[in-house]
Amino acid sequence: MSKPENLVTTPYDPRPFYDEMFMNAYAVRPHYQNTFLQFMSMKTGNLSKRQSATMKRMLEEGITFTLYAPDQTEPLERTIPFDPIPRIIPQEEWLKLERGLKQRVKALNLFLKDIYHEQHILKDGVIPRKMVLSNCYFRPEMMRLSIPNDVYVTVSGIDLIRDEHGEYFVLEDNLRSPSGFSYLYKSRSIMTHLFPELVFSHAIQDIEHSLNVFLSALRKLAPSGKSDPVIGLLTPGCYNSAYFEHTFLAQQMGIELVEGHDLVVIDHKVYMRGIKGLRQIDVLYRRIDDDFLDPLAFNPSSYLGVAGIMNAYRAGNINIVNAPGTGVADDKAIYAYVPDMIRYYLNEEPILNNVPTYILSRPEEREHVLNHLDRMVVKETSLSGGYGMLIGPSASDEEIAEFRAKIVAYPDRYIAQPTVQLSRAPVMVDGQMAARHIDLRAFVIAGEDIEVIPGGLTRVALKEGSLVVNSSQGGGCKDTWVIR
Structure with a gap:
């Protein structure tokens, strides 16, 4: 009997989970064969040097995330642990995910428009009225307010997992201010610079144009259709866990990075203070929660937001992205009803299933x-x-x-x-491949059309056996490739 092709030379057993790279302990999945062979050909010392260079690069560029742990007196700022073995998704597999994500975001936007206007889905008993109207994220201030293009959620992060059979499920919808954008782009940049022979030997779908897609979506949301709107990114400041991401996005898209104290509302218009005086802001991509957005409308003790911005918003002089009140749609109880939303608003069966x-x-x-x-x-x-x-x-x-x-x-x-047996993927540990659980945060941009950034952010539970992949809980990340 001949030996199986592509023998694994490291002690790696994918059972009993679905493994992204390995079909079993001996066989590599076809779309991973080139990657596997290239990693197996790398000398341990060379690989260690590249991994050290990766961490050095991340420190130099300030690619950090701040951890807040109950047992720490001070927050801990650290680099995001990055694993060099990419997660690879074949194009035919991605196309189904893309269709399912677009369908889901379309239904969620229709749901938000409905509950803040006619509330048909509540009147028809599809979702319990109390679950929506008593939800802490439901904002009565948004009732009957017209939203440009009816897009409540311009950018969303939909978390996907795979079970032990390899089937994808939606785990969560992140619709308020989803994080992780910057790590997606930085992961690709790191791989391109430190593993060029690996990147250029694969036909990987490009992600760089996605920032232009996002910027274009923000521009189209400007009040009165301004051709050259002023766009700001509202950050809580440098002590926020995702501050690196805020600075990265503002720089890459050429928009203004502002904090609450940089802004002032005059005659129901929002202005940015600067050395040349006041400049009106037309679109505000906010990275703070509703409660802190406007002390006159929500939490009166907030120093992070802008007093009176909701009045400017209701007057139609500024657009806020994502819209206030979107959190009601990513509440984990409402999540259970998203398949019903898809059937109700689109008259379609869900392409992607929820976790029961x-x-x-x-x-x-x-x-x-x-x-x-x-x-x-x-x-x-x-x-x-x-x-x-x-x-x-x-x-x-x-x-x-x-x-x-x-x-x-x-x-x-x-x-x-x-408990879902999350799929696993190999990571490099001391020059050897070791299995760790993963998920996928897919980023969806809704403007005139709905677009999904190819691949998204693969998050890794670095602790052996752990199912918690969140960066806020110490997880790491991988570059994610959609192969043409």
Whole structure:
């Protein structure tokens, strides 16, 4: 019997998970063969030097993320751990994902327009009225307000996972101010400079034009159709965990990077202070949450936003991206109803499925979850970034007991999902390939058309066996290639 082609020379066993590179311990998937062979031909010392150069480059360019841990007195700023083995997605596989993502974002925008206007989906009983109107992210201030092109969500980050059979599922919709854009572009830049022979030996779909697509979408949202609008990116400031990303996007798109104290509202118009005086802002891409956007409309103690900006918004003198109030659509309980939204608004079956989700305000579902907490992932509906979660299979008895008490006391605040055996991909650890769990954050830009950035950001759970991939929880990233 002949030996299988492409023998794996490192101790790597993909079972029992779906592995992106390996079909089994001996065979490499066809679209990974070139990459696998090139990595196997690299000497360990050469690879270590390249990885060290990667970290040096990231430090020099300030590619950082700030971690806030309960046991730390000061926030920890660090580089995003980057793995050089790319995640590769064949084009035919990507085309299905692209169709499903466009369908989903289209339905979510229609949902937001509906709930802030006629509320047909609530009147028809498709989604419980209380779940929407009592949601902490629902903003009555947005009722009956016309939005340019009816685009509430201009940029979204949709998190995708694969199960043990390789089937894709949508895990979360991030619609308020999704992060990760900059790491997508920087990952590609790092690979191009440090592994050029690998990059140029593959027909990879380009991502650079996507920033122009995003900028064009922002321009089209200017009030009164201004041909040369002034666009600002509103950041909370240098202490925010994603500040590097804010500076990167502003620089790359040629827009103004501003903080709340740089702006002032006069006669329902928003102006930026500068050495040449005041300059009117037409479109504001905000990277702060609703609560901090306008102390006159939301949280009165906020120093991050701009007093009176909501009045300027309602007067039609500025457009805010993403629109205030979009958070109601990425609430983790509302997530369970997105397939129903697709059927309701588009009269189509969902192309991408949700992970099965239990709504814990329903007594029968709550009882089932409480009886099987050690097998469940429980999430607080209003939180993101990996916070407020219980991963049952890896939780202690004390953690499970704590979440049981929380669910019993406040069932409306939580949803639960069965633990999905996330797919894995190889990462380089001490010159050897080791398996780690991954997900994919796909970025969708909605303007006159809906476009999906080819590939997105692959996030890696660097701790062996961990299912938590979030950068805020110490995860890393990979470059993601869609192969033509």
